[in-house]
Amino acid sequence: GIKPDEFMNNKKSHEVQVMSELVDSIANYCGIKQVIDIGSGKGYLSSFLSMxxxxxxxxxxxxSSNTNGAHERNRKLKKHWKAYQSRGRENLKSQSLDKANDRPVESKINCKAIHEELLNNASSLQNQDQVIIQDPSYSSTDMATPETNTETEADLVTGTQSHETKLSEDVLAVLNVLPADAAEDFSSSREKEKVLRKMTSLKTKARKSSESNLYFPLTSCITAETELNGIITDLEDCMVVGLHTCGDLAANTLRIFTAKPEIKAVCSVGCCYHLLSEQFENQEECHNQVWGFPMCQYLKDKGWCCGRNARMSACLALERVAVGQMLPTESLFYRAVLQVIIEEIYGVTKSDRHVGKTFSKSSSFIDYVRQSLKKLELDDSKLPDSCIMDYYEKYKHRMNELEAFNMLKVVLAPCIEVLILLDRLCYLKEQENIAWSGLVKLFDPVKSPRCYAVIGLKNQSC
Known part of the structure; x- marks a missing residue:
């Protein structure tokens, strides 16, 4: 029988199944049969979308190693696909039951019923603020939120008080698969029926496509200037997706979406904010460089900068800490004391090399320091064990301070992450060829802390 762990762990399975359903809804609405998965890694999402x-x-x-691995994994997955489908349905059923125990009554309904809840019970969502969904008629300076906007000079996005509006039928089609608390929505039962009929028709046509169920892993470095026609010879109207695209790749995915007429929609979930390049982080300017942050003109005009420490904090997982998955205080303490050692003993304040996951492979603090120094290409022979332990004992009493400091970083992490995400959303709002864009809380943040998707749809004329 099939071994699911050979293909996806529980976290990845959750991400792939939820995102695939949303991608399917968006692509079918747009009449798209081709999907481009940027930063596809081991090919989990690509294989699932195809099969x-x-x-x-x-x-x-x-x-190339990821691409080769994706080829082999896809071959095995095809072989066992029927068994995997059966297991996947059981997992999805189990996840639904788990959520039913933890969430209000509306969470017990399936996707079709969820859509009814969105359409008919918008008033029940007025106090929920997890997600921002934008109406196509709004300008780049307006934001739809569950509560009335207030104007302040320091706001990231300024605008007038939001009017009572209803999302277009087009947007309702996209929202069909979202959780009940994912959007603020208004519509009539007649509109709902039209949307459901259109979705059913499009899905039926897609299933009959003779070119379907194909997956092609490719190796290429993607930048904002990448010409997809040079990589994909049969490029047609398509949707671009990215599941946990690292650093600048998430920003460049949005730039490619806005620049290429063939790309009609985007669904991008970014991660690794610490790897973002920042335009205003260093004094020297590189006028021709494309930066990961900021993207929108509003923050560019303000000269906004987060800095690496803030971006590192944005990667922390508040929801996991809130349910008892505490921070790895001991490993953070080891790293902090190591920093003091390399500054005081070796005079090093910056390095292009990284310590990585040395803590998990170390038997003691002494072993950790020696392994780390080797990775940093520093001579550890000049540092006796007694000296290493002196540093450990000197700072051991301050471990509680370090834990408190890192807990503060965790509490502030969502503020920094939302700033980065809203920058990306505002960038899409500034583009004239974008009909609709929104920020959606797609995953369970305990299972997958980087849970927000930036979604955009092009104007039909584009």
């Missing part, structure tokens, strides 16, 4: 939803998928990753 479960019958899309023609091009998975692009800069690592």
């Amino acid at each position: 479960q939803y019958n899309f023609k998928v091009y998975g692009i990753d800069s690592s």
